[in-house]
Amino acid sequence: xxxxxxxxxxxxxxxxxxxxxxxxxxxxxxxxxxxxxxxxxxxxxxxxxxxxxxxxxxxxxxxxxxxxxxxxxxxxxxxxxxxxxxxxxxxxxxxxxxxxxxxxxxxxxxxxxxxxxxxxxxxxxxxxxxxxxxxxxxxxxxxxxxxxxxxxxxxxxxxxxxxxxxxxxxxxxxxxxxxxxxxxxxxxxxxxxxxxxxxxxxxxxxxxxxxxxxxxxxxxxxxxxxxxxxxxxxxxxxxxxxxxxxxxxxxxxxxxxxxxxxxxxxxxxxxxxxxxxxxxxxxxxxxxxxxxxxxxxxxxxxxxxxxxxxxxxxxxxxxxxxxxxxxxxxxxxxxxxxxxxxxxxxxxxxxxxxxxxxxxxxxxxxxxxxxxxxxxxxxxxxxxxxxxxxxxxxxxxxxxxxxxxxxxxxxxxxxxxxxxxxxxxxxxxxxxxxxxxxxxxxxxxxxxxxxxxxxxxxxxxxxxxxxxxxxxx
Amino acid sequence: xxxxxxxxxxxxxxxxxxxxxxxxxxxxxxxxxxxxxxxxxxxxxxxxxxxxxxxxxxxxxxxxxxxxxxxxxxxxxxxxxxxxxxxxxxxxxxxxxxxxxxxxxxxxxxxxxxxxxxxxxxxxxxxxxxxxxxxxxxxxxxxxxxxxxxxxxxxxxxxxxxxxxxxxxxxxxxxxxxxxxxxxxxxxxxxxxxxxxxxxxxxxxxxxxxxxxxxxxxxxxxxxxxxxxxxxxxxxxxxxxxxxxxxxxxxxxxxxxxxxxxxxxxxxxxxxxxxxxxxxxxxxxxxxxxxxxxxxxxxxxxxxxxxxxxxxxxxxxxxxxxxxxxxxxxxxxxxxxxxxxxxxxxxxxxxxxxxxxxxxxxxxxxxxxxxxxxxxxxxxxxxxxxxxxxxxxxxxxxxxxxxxxxxxxxxxxxxxxxxxxxxxxxxxxxxxxxxxxxxxxxxxxxxxxxxxxxxxxxxxxxxxxxxxxxxxx
Numbered sequence: 001x002x003x004x005x006x007x008x009x010x011x012x013x014x015x016x017x018x019x020x021x022x023x024x025x026x027x028x029x030x031x032x033x034x035x036x037x038x039x040x041x042x043x044x045x046x047x048x049x050x051x052x053x054x055x056x057x058x059x060x061x062x063x064x065x066x067x068x069x070x071x072x073x074x075x076x077x078x079x080x081x082x083x084x085x086x087x088x089x090x091x092x093x094x095x096x097x098x099x100x101x102x103x104x105x106x107x108x109x110x111x112x113x114x115x116x117x118x119x120x121x122x123x124x125x126x127x128x129x130x131x132x133x134x135x136x137x138x139x140x141x142x143x144x145x146x147x148x149x150x151x152x153x154x155x156x157x158x159x160x161x162x163x164x165x166x167x168x169x170x171x172x173x174x175x176x177x178x179x180x181x182x183x184x185x186x187x188x189x190x191x192x193x194x195x196x197x198x199x200x201x202x203x204x205x206x207x208x209x210x211x212x213x214x215x216x217x218x219x220x221x222x223x224x225x226x227x228x229x230x231x232x233x234x235x236x237x238x239x240x241x242x243x244x245x246x247x248x249x250x251x252x253x254x255x256x257x258x259x260x261x262x263x264x265x266x267x268x269x270x271x272x273x274x275x276x277x278x279x280x281x282x283x284x285x286x287x288x289x290x291x292x293x294x295x296x297x298x299x300x301x302x303x304x305x306x307x308x309x310x311x312x313x314x315x316x317x318x319x320x321x322x323x324x325x326x327x328x329x330x331x332x333x334x335x336x337x338x339x340x341x342x343x344x345x346x347x348x349x350x351x352x353x354x355x356x357x358x359x360x361x362x363x364x365x366x367x368x369x370x371x372x373x374x375x376x377x378x379x380x381x382x383x384x385x386x387x388x389x390x391x392x393x394x395x396x397x398x399x400x401x402x403x404x405x406x407x408x409x410x411x412x413x414x415x416x417x418x419x420x421x422x423x424x425x426x427x428x429x430x431x432x433x434x435x436x437x438x439x440x441x442x443x444x445x446x447x448x449x450x451x452x453x454x455x456x457x458x459x460x461x462x463x464x465x466x467x468x469x470x471x472x473x
Numbered sequence: 474x475x476x477x478x479x480x481x482x483x484x485x486x487x488x489x490x491x492x493x494x495x496x497x498x499x500x501x502x503x504x505x506x507x508x509x510x511x512x513x514x515x516x517x518x519x520x521x522x523x524x525x526x527x528x529x530x531x532x533x534x535x536x537x538x539x540x541x542x543x544x545x546x547x548x549x550x551x552x553x554x555x556x557x558x559x560x561x562x563x564x565x566x567x568x569x570x571x572x573x574x575x576x577x578x579x580x581x582x583x584x585x586x587x588x589x590x591x592x593x594x595x596x597x598x599x600x601x602x603x604x605x606x607x608x609x610x611x612x613x614x615x616x617x618x619x620x621x622x623x624x625x626x627x628x629x630x631x632x633x634x635x636x637x638x639x640x641x642x643x644x645x646x647x648x649x650x651x652x653x654x655x656x657x658x659x660x661x662x663x664x665x666x667x668x669x670x671x672x673x674x675x676x677x678x679x680x681x682x683x684x685x686x687x688x689x690x691x692x693x694x695x696x697x698x699x700x701x702x703x704x705x706x707x708x709x710x711x712x713x714x715x716x717x718x719x720x721x722x723x724x725x726x727x728x729x730x731x732x733x734x735x736x737x738x739x740x741x742x743x744x745x746x747x748x749x750x751x752x753x754x755x756x757x758x759x760x761x762x763x764x765x766x767x768x769x770x771x772x773x774x775x776x777x778x779x780x781x782x783x784x785x786x787x788x789x790x791x792x793x794x795x796x797x798x799x800x801x802x803x804x805x806x807x808x809x810x811x812x813x814x815x816x817x818x819x820x821x822x823x824x825x826x827x828x829x830x831x832x833x834x835x836x837x838x839x840x841x842x843x844x845x846x847x848x849x850x851x852x853x854x855x856x857x858x859x860x861x862x863x864x865x866x867x868x869x870x871x872x873x874x875x876x877x878x879x880x881x882x883x884x885x886x887x888x889x890x891x892x893x894x895x896x897x898x899x900x901x902x903x904x905x906x907x908x909x910x911x912x913x914x915x916x917x918x919x920x921x922x923x924x925x926x927x928x929x930x931x932x933x934x935x936x937x938x939x940x941x942x943x944x945x946x
Contacts (some may be wrong), residue, residue: 062582070554077554084557109535111782146788148621148813188805199753226754307585311814313621331659340621341784342815 035414035432050430056450059394060310071360072349079110092358094392097163110341118146124345129351132380136282145334149300151263157297164190171224177439179234192222204236204390208247227257232265232392235449239391245282250332264304269392286315296320305350314343384469405472407418418446429460496640504856508905517524523903529923530907532867534781544833545822552583562831569932583814591619595817602824618807621786623774627659629806630770637663650912652707665695676861677709681720700730705738708870708922710863712747717753732769737777742865749943769793778823787816878945891919
């Protein structure tokens, strides 16, 4: 074997996924892959209980059949093919917006390179958005990077924070349940995931006692320097109170932790009494010394904002109190990210949507509600299922109280119990939901994860669930 | 300083750029930044010799004012706003293509997530393209990754190849002149650049003797395991012969080097007697054992293909003979790349353009010729300037034979001589070309780099150059 230059140099980390398809479709996970197959089978005329597959396992609204907002798409179409602006079929605000956006592109074309780090005019608009959102707390262009989505930005920031040369290795305090690509990034970069469990009984609240316990558990294993929080919760649907955020910030300060704050669901708070408050705002209002010292990165994305444009790859990260020498390194790292023009244009459209009075306003005032009280009522009335209130975010995460027979059967077929349930649900009703084990859950608890609760989803789930419980009790 | 988690953890590599703007605009380089300023000054009514700035320093056609191909933009517009397909104003092949492409997207929307690694249908089309290009040499989907441009892919592959834990560090044999982001990536990942000089007098040919010399020079400094080649040359305009490629492959095999082959200008060969031949094809035709052992990665991009869509971020990398264990790691690394739908759609349009008989064919049969014989004649007739034939690629790289007075003056003002020349050219004629020192050049030689030779560019360059030479002789 003379040619093993690359083989000899691999850095030794191992993967839980071993086949090409598994890794290629990591966004889909194995259930999602089977869902694709079923879709194909249905297309080829296979006879199944339902003629149409519904996939609510991922937070991808368009995959699930939600129509894109026409304002967003009209502006993008004009940006790519400016001749369309000549037609008066498109609303005036669409044409004006496209013209303004093209003015920010070199040579007036969405096909020219963007400055690394983002188009300056769009960075300025991000600052205005943040400052407006935070009731005037200022945001500075030099602290903003436009990125090709939150996940990519998360990896680059973590790249700076995870030190593989230090012993013990860097630990990242991570919520459980969590957003799986976040955990995967920690492991891939050579860090250690230190889980802290969210309190399901209290609507998946983050408890400071649990953070202390998690930190203690890391002793001798790794050196925790990062605290990863997700607010609104993904996939829990929890929305943190201002008081809870203050506590977390004090904890981060006390323990000298860098705060990685995933706030991509900030647009998606739909419970009446909840309100999204950003970590940045709370930190600023806590005043010195905290407001000048706690290091923080906050992420947002066009995939998860109200426009739900996952395929366009756009987002930003705002850094707070980060040391100038680190910022310099970050500028270089982020400049490798080469975000697309499309993603940046979409970012502008998300953070700066049409206002009342604009021709396109009525069409954009649609919000994606995942939950209403009736759904929770139905779920909680079923035997062996309970669901915490969903205050925001992209998912509901109901708990399954599986009968011992079902757990035993899952063991026999070599599946995790929640995965077994989801797999049966998919095969029997052409409804794809996610297994809680993908996000992490307390031992011996089982959950399913799904977005968007149309009546049809609820109908299929209810009839399957009742039969499943019967079969195994 | 209680909060230095990030600062304490930075990994110690240093940057030649120290200001935010320098790094943010690394794509532009300092001359490009000054060009932006001049553009602003002109817009604000400043009085200058020319009313319009021309920037031919970067290989970004749209920035330089080239119009995008309407077929590409029409299809993208329909993909984003499918209602446009209802109008019969757009050609039938545009509407059909958009429909086919939307069929490859989950939920029929360009706004849904793509499988990591790329949309399977588009990967298949890439394989067909490569196999057609290589006269039937097969290409396999499992060896293709769709990426958000060649630069990103280059970094991820290099990530696997550069081992920072090994001593001495990994060396990468790199052409000089070169593509600057390639060198930057090597250094950022902790590798060492080992330059091999291209032979300017022979039209920037790659000479095997020089590869041997370069390899020898690395002894005791680093451990070269990678050979980076660029064909067609960037920024040299050279196109390698089949014989030269065979020699390079034999050298790589003998010295056990991984071949990184930048072939992004494969569409851009315009000299009559030159023809692009891919490394993959030559390797396959050399037969065993080489064809089964030499490890290789070949890059392509929608930025540099004939569509020139830099802002869309799309491309692919094909791997050859790479160990399966390395491929598994790569699947994971590449899955972080999260390429955009837009970039992938554009890739389809580039590798699968309209054919004769299609309504859009006449409009896409435009190619971007950088050079014609007349231009070389003009350049070579000027005192103190000489230019090798430009057979392909994105640039011409004329050599400046600067008078000692100019070199002395540059020293006095603290500039590199070629940069001094470019800076004067920009200030006096509103024409921005690149300095050869950005790409690397043999000591005491000076070059300028520019794309697209409109008559106007040549006029400004000629009149400036004659005056400059007079001023300093």
